[in-house]
Amino acid sequence: xxxxxxxxxxxxxxxxxxxxxxxxxxxxxxxxxxxxxxxxxxxxxxxxxxxxxxxxxxxxxxxxxxxxxxxxxxxxxxxxxxxxxxxxxxxxxxxxxxxxxxxxxxxxxxxxxxxxxxxxxxxxxxxxxxxxxxxxxxxxxxxxxxxxxxxxxxxxxxxxxxxxxxxxxxxxxxxxxxxxxxxxxxxxxxxxxxxxxxxxxxxxxxxxxxxxxxxxxxxxxxxxxxxxxxxxxxxxxxxxxxxxxxxxxxxxxxxxxxxxxxxxxxxxxxxxxxxxxxxxxxxxxxxxxxxxxxxxxxxxxxxx
Numbered sequence: 001x002x003x004x005x006x007x008x009x010x011x012x013x014x015x016x017x018x019x020x021x022x023x024x025x026x027x028x029x030x031x032x033x034x035x036x037x038x039x040x041x042x043x044x045x046x047x048x049x050x051x052x053x054x055x056x057x058x059x060x061x062x063x064x065x066x067x068x069x070x071x072x073x074x075x076x077x078x079x080x081x082x083x084x085x086x087x088x089x090x091x092x093x094x095x096x097x098x099x100x101x102x103x104x105x106x107x108x109x110x111x112x113x114x115x116x117x118x119x120x121x122x123x124x125x126x127x128x129x130x131x132x133x134x135x136x137x138x139x140x141x142x143x144x145x146x147x148x149x150x151x152x153x154x155x156x157x158x159x160x161x162x163x164x165x166x167x168x169x170x171x172x173x174x175x176x177x178x179x180x181x182x183x184x185x186x187x188x189x190x191x192x193x194x195x196x197x198x199x200x201x202x203x204x205x206x207x208x209x210x211x212x213x214x215x216x217x218x219x220x221x222x223x224x225x226x227x228x229x230x231x232x233x234x235x236x237x238x239x240x241x242x243x244x245x246x247x248x249x250x251x252x253x254x255x256x257x258x259x260x261x262x263x264x265x266x267x268x269x270x271x272x273x274x275x276x277x278x279x280x281x282x283x284x285x286x287x288x289x290x291x292x293x294x295x296x297x298x299x300x301x302x303x304x
Contacts, residue, residue: 003239005033017201020227022099028228028292084109146198166207188241229292240278
């Protein structure tokens with residue numbers, strides 16, 4: 001769910017490359033993200049009812065624990081991080097803070113939570129700074145390379161060539177969306193979302209406005225609505241491709257922390273139902289843009 005649930009890094013990068021407000025993509029992805037969560041929960045519930053061995057109960061010591069003690073543990077574990085997430089996202093959705101300001105506030109809140117749990121120490125801070133520096137350096141090097149590529153590509157009029165091909169596809173807007181989603185889905189098998197966002201998305205943004213904006217003519221800003229809808233759709237598409245064998249990034253992340261008794265084949269097989277669920281969600285998003293634009297039409301989100 002990391003690609004479509006705010007505050008997703010994928011949505012932040014996509015918003016930057018599309019030229020759409022980050023807050024709008026966060027708001028637009030909220031309903032699709034909750035929809036996917038509901039579909040996941042429904043599937044897990046069906047599996048638990050039909051095959052109880054696949055969803056074993058809590059350990060005996062947890063089941064025999066007093067209700068008040070279990071509730072206290074749940075509250076202490078869940079409420080602080082959930083409160084931090086709600087405050088950060090709430091400040092963005094209401095327009096009280098920009099995503100950058102909300103991110104800084106979230107970092108301070110995370111430090112306070114670590115301090116409250118007695119897990120804040122010099123080693124943890126240094127490790128966090130090291131990982132942040134590595135990630136930032138990787139992104140910036142990719143950005144520099146993509147900008148050099150884009151400069152040469154545009155100098156050879158490649159962007160006009162791509163735009164001409166995409167606007168002349170049979171089926172109009174539907175043909176364009178099918179082609180782009182298929183392309184992004186396949187690319188997501190092999191390369192990271194940063195490369196897709198920095199190289200592919202800038203070539204698509206002008207075509208999105210030209211082809212998809214007329215679909216939102218009833219809104220005051222049809223181009224903005226088209227870009228937000230497209231951005232959330234691409235985010236969900238990337239989430240789907242990251243779960244898909246043979247090179248699904250999420251599958252390999254899970255492989256790294258799973259016990260030895262769980263093989264890669266087990267993970268591939270277990271991911272299939274969730275891939276199907278996500279494709280269902282992507283199809284619903286394709287046919288019902290209101291899932292993205294509904295909250296935006298109510299004035300929720302960052303307008304600038």
